[in-house]
Structures are given as C-alpha cells and as structure tokens.
Amino acid sequence: MIGKCSSCFMIVNGVPNTKTCREPVADGLVVERQRGWVSPPAEQVDLGNVENYEVETDVLVVGGGPSGLSAALKVAEYGYNVLVVDEHFRLGGQLLKQTHKFFGNVELFGGMRGFQIAEEYIKKIGSNEKIKTLTQSVVYGVFRGGVVGVSGKNAHYVVKPKAVIGSTGATERYLDFINNDLPGVIGAGGAQTIMNEYGVRPGDSALVVGSGNVGIIISYQLLQAGVRVKAVVEILPEVGGWFVHAAKIRRYGIPILLQHTLKAVYGNGKVSEAEVVAVDNNFNPVPGTEKRFEVDLVLLAIGLEPDNRFFAQCGAAMKWSPDLGGLVPLRTLDLETSVKNLYVAGDASGIEEATTAIIEGQIAALSIVSKLSDGSRASKAEEEMEKLIRFLWDEYRASPVLARARRGKQLVTVSREEMEKIRSVNPPPVSFG
Template identity: 45%
Template sequence: MDKAEILVIGSGPAGLKAALSAAEQGAEVTLVERDPFLGGQLVKQTHMFFGSKEQYAAERGFKIAEKLSREVEAHPGIRVLCDTTALGYYDDGVVSLEVKGRFATVKPQSLIMATGAQENTLMFPNCDLPGVYGAGAVQTLMNVHGIIPGKRVAMVGAGNIGVIVSYQLLQAGVEVPAIVEALPHIGAYHVHASKVRRMGVPIYTSHTVLSAHGKDSLEKITMVAIDQDRQPVAGTEQELDVDVLCIAVGLTPLTEILFQAGCKMVYIPELGGHVAMRSDTLETSVPNIFVCGDVGGIEEASAAMVEGSIAGLTAARNFGYGKDSYEDQLAAARRELDSLRSGPVGEKIRSGLKRLSSFGEVTQ
C-alpha cells in the first residue's frame, strides 16, 4: 500500500490546477490520470477560451493543457501517474487504482476529485448503429488523431459543444447538413452559433431525432419537430442522408467514487445530475474529500481551473501549508469565479448552485 498526502484524481483543467495549487503551498501531491497523457478534455479543445486573462482567455484549450502539464511535470512536489484509473474508495480511506494494468492501492490523507464528466446519450431506434457518436469521440478522432469521422455529419445539440464541434467538422472539410436542437433556442454563445450559420448550416430548434436507419452502419436519420411537451408533431418528419450522427446533449458528472466514499449527494438538474454537497471551499460532507470542475457540476473549463485552485489551496491549508497567504488567494479565486459566473451565460450554473445550497450547509 502506498501513502499520499493529497491524491488528485483526474488531470483535466480542474485536476491540473488543484495539483499545482496544493504543491505550490508545499504539500505533497499524487496526481492520477486515466489517459497516457495529462490534460483531460483540454487536449482536444482547439478553440479559443473566453473568460478573464487569469484564466487563459484567447488561448486554445490544448495550449493551456500543454502549459499546465509542463508545470505539473516539472514540479518536485507532484508525483504524476498516467495510465492510472481510480477504481474505488473503501471505508478505511483506501483508494484502489489500476496503474498501467496492475492493481494497486493508496491511502491519501486528502482526496481531490477532479474526475470530470461523461457524455449523455440519446435513445431512439437504432441509436446503437455504428456511425452514432458522442461529440467527445468526434473531437478525439479529429483533434487528437487527425481522423474525420465521416463525410456528412448531423449534429444533435446546439449548445457550445455541438456548435463548436460542427464548426471544427466544417473546417476539416466535412459536410454538416443540420444541427438539431430539442430546445426552442440555441444554447451556444452566439459568436459560435453565428459562425456556423454564416457557413450555411441550418439549426433546427424544437426538433429531435426520431430514428436512425442503416444496414451495417448509419445511412440516414429521420428528424421531426417537437411541441412544448417534447412530443413529435405529425407530418413534420424529414429524412437526412448522413453517415455520422454526432450527439452533444450534455454531460453527467462522474461521481461513483464520491458515492462510495459516502459523500452526501443530491440531484441537481442544472448541474448535470447527482453532485456532492460541499462547503464554499469545495469540501464535501466527508472531511478532506474535495470536488472541483465538472464532477461538481457541468461548467466551462475556465471555472474548473479556478475551482481546482480553491480545492488545492484548501486541501493544503488543512495540513498547515500556506496558511499566511491562504485567505488572500482564496478571495482572489472567489472573485474570478464570480466574474466567470456573472451575466446571462452564468445563469444556469448560478441557479444550480442556488438549488444545491437550498439543501443546507455541509456539516462534517
């Protein structure tokens, strides 16, 4: 059995920042990452970020991943374990891992969960046909491996991911004959949506995919208009020849280990599903277990980085590291979060966090 002062699970934007912030205060950090490389979903984000200068606005996601990964790898206080998946959490505080194909255990004094989220799927007849992809898979194929998923791609979901991936498909020379969105409005930032509209891609709001068709793989979809109760409107069916259907209908936090650890969990639709209740310094109902980034509620990578800093600083402070500068750094991070969550863009996360706080304070 291995020991660790602070164990960070996941090296996306939240986990990288958590590891760095804790290590900079002097704590000893072990960072585990399922993939062979650090960065999480940042590695496939070729678009530029919004937000404040502190949170890398106008930089591209994969560049941010490169920069933070270099800092993490160079830091003497951080031990990095790639090809390592967290398997479970046990009553005695032991975390089991698969490290490069071998089973191992570690007992951390503090655990920072930065496991992120996974993509939601849709159910319709033949939703299991080859050619039906999640948007994350399409981004991995194109932006990490340089492979296009097909020739004609219909996108489901006009949120930021759906619209950004549609644009990236167009850039790669792939046809995008339609973006289908169940809501009556476009969820993506208008700067992204306008770009794909200017390139001639129709966005069908209040529409859904009724069924997919194909013998061995996807050949065609049927889409349909839906009414206020999300029921198909008869007579509005349209067929579309496509070899790929790309699904970008939201994410669900990856919380199994939090459930296993006995953290108090609540279902908050605005945050993507079940999430851990936590204090304003992101400590869950189990002392010294923290959440940051998408595992605590689906949000942008910029906010995940700030949450990572808050969790990392606080976990380190709990062991006496960086006490003198803690309050100032925490206050600065809080200001950044508030600014990222302000305005109409932050409405969903604000309402989710408000609902979360209505379940009461976290008591340990």
C-alpha cells in the first residue's frame, strides 16, 4: 500500500500487474484478480499512442517526498531547471499520510502536520516555473551516457540530466509467521495510506507489531479512526519510539507487551485472531506463554529499509548498515555517491525521519548548484551548504533519539579524497553531467 511491492497487483482495465494501491478509482474501472503468471493485455497496447519525449534538465529528482521536494525548491531558488518524477499520483511521499504534528522550530515545519507540509510544498512547486513534475511516472532505469528512462502514463521520457538526486525513500519490512499471507495482515504504512490518505477505516480491532515511532504513531491514529487497538507487541525489552508518543497510547490504556512477538494469525479467508508469545533474552519463544487476541487487522511496523534499487543499478558503491536499515550508498558529506553527480537524500540514504530528509535534500541541491555555478552564486550556495551541514551534524543530530542514525551515517560518509579512490578502484558504469 505504499507502492513498493507486488502484493496488490491486479488486472485493471485488462492491464495485468497494475499496482492497485497507486491507481486512482475512476468510473467504469474493471478490476480483476490475477493469479500466478499473467497473460499480456487482451487488447494490445497501440505503441503509436505512446508519446516519446527527450528531456534535458539541470537536475533530475527521483522521488517527490520531503527530501526530493525540498531539493527541487532549493535548485530552483538558484535559477536552475529541475524535473521531479514520482510514481504516485500526488507529490509528498510519506508526508501525505502523516496526520501528527512535527516537533522542532518553525523553519523546519515545527507544529505543522505532515500532510500540511506536503500541501505547502505542492503549492510552492506548482507555482515555480523552473520546476517540472511528472507523477504516476517511474524512473525505471539508467543507461550508458548517464541517460535515465522514465515510464509515464502513455508516455516515455528519455532524460539527460546534469545531476541526479535519488530520494526514493524506503520500503517496509515483512515478518515470517504462520498464515502471514491472510488478508488483514498489512504494513503500518499501508494502513496509514488506507486511513489517512484515502479516508477508509482499515478494520475494527487491531494488533500492532513493533513499538518504534511508526508503530506507536499508527496505534494512536487507529484510535482516532475508531479502531480498537488490543495491544502493541515489541520483541525488545524497551519501547523503540519516542517517549512522548508511547506515553500517549499508554494513557488510552493500550498495553505494550515488551519481549513478545507474533507467532501466528488465524481466520477463514481473513484474519480473525492473532497469537503472540513471550520471548527470552535470546529472542526464543517461551512455550506456554501464548496469548490470543480477537482482531481483524494485524499491522506490521517492524522497520523500514532504504529503497536502494536506483543506486544499485547505477553501480554506486554501497555499504551494509544495520543502524540505517540496510544497504545504502557511500557518500561524501555533501551527499554525492561514488557515481559522479548522483546524490542521495532522505530515507534512501539511511532511515532517519522527515526533517532530516528535508535538510539532506537541501544539502544535495546546494552542492549541485555550487558546481553548476560560478562567482558569487557558487560561493553563496557553498556557504549555505556548509551552514546546513554543520546544523545537521552538530545540532539536529545531537539529539539522543537520532544517535543511532548519526552513528550509521558517520560510518557511510567518506571524505572527497576517499571517494576519488573508491571511484578509481571500482569505476561505476555511468556518471551524470
């Protein structure tokens, strides 16, 4: 339900493998179930109807979440052209489904709700003639010569950018347990999409697995939507999310079962019960401690993984980081990867949160702008970038709640000299610019 997997593939108007979580409802839409291998559309797509475009732009932004949108605005502020591509039919990324208020100072949207931040970005971007956007469009590949392929609705684009910012976000993790494919088991982000973006209550009573910020926030949002939350299950001995969020759901009497995991779900065609079990200090289930809850919804909020597919395809040097949720591109302080003029920002650079995603987008944009410019424009961009880097590392990430991400990001950040060495030992197949 966040456009990242194949779980919702259906045949829509005869076209198989359509991600239904990203397909707007329209009058007369014919939606059919698909099983296993599919046949090509009965009516062949007339290739004559597909428009082909060649596009040149200063900067291509892959992904229109907070990091991509903040980057685009910064690039445009310095007078350069930018193209933002997003798979969804609306810009905003995960912000669209966030109904809680952000912390922090007003310049960083403190006090605003996530979807309001998205609305503000969309308004600013819509009225900026330097920024072009393509929604319902997928950046599907990169080719020799630094050319990027974009597949849109009945259109195909070949984009030649001088620099690229990859702000592709994250995917949700899944969990092994008995009957985990029963309808009613979904990712927490999926529930946020159904509930907060599309305005549909995802179930009547829920069990939430995972007490990180996403798990805790979704529990509160479920309550607001009238869903009974029976419990939050957490395998670790302590709550992972911020204290203030956890305190809120405890006040509503939702138990947080620490050192517990989900063992199984049961039901006839859809979830009607979930079974949890206590674990010992080595995370092994303790027999005899099983408890069952009558629920029709089981939400998995067990962590996010950086969406690194675009960087892997470009041949960027990567590093595994447990602190950042998985495999991420190595980068310099100004967020350039080992692929020349390919930058990374936001969750794709390692799971953190929306405010750091916004700051990273701006840092990447300023680095590109300073390279494209000369004279006072270049030095102004460089100065602004240095200031933001200092703020991010010395002030914002000094917060203890970001300690893990900070450690992870330190370990994947290298100096420009080291990056040059990495490039010469293992030259990437493409570069931009």
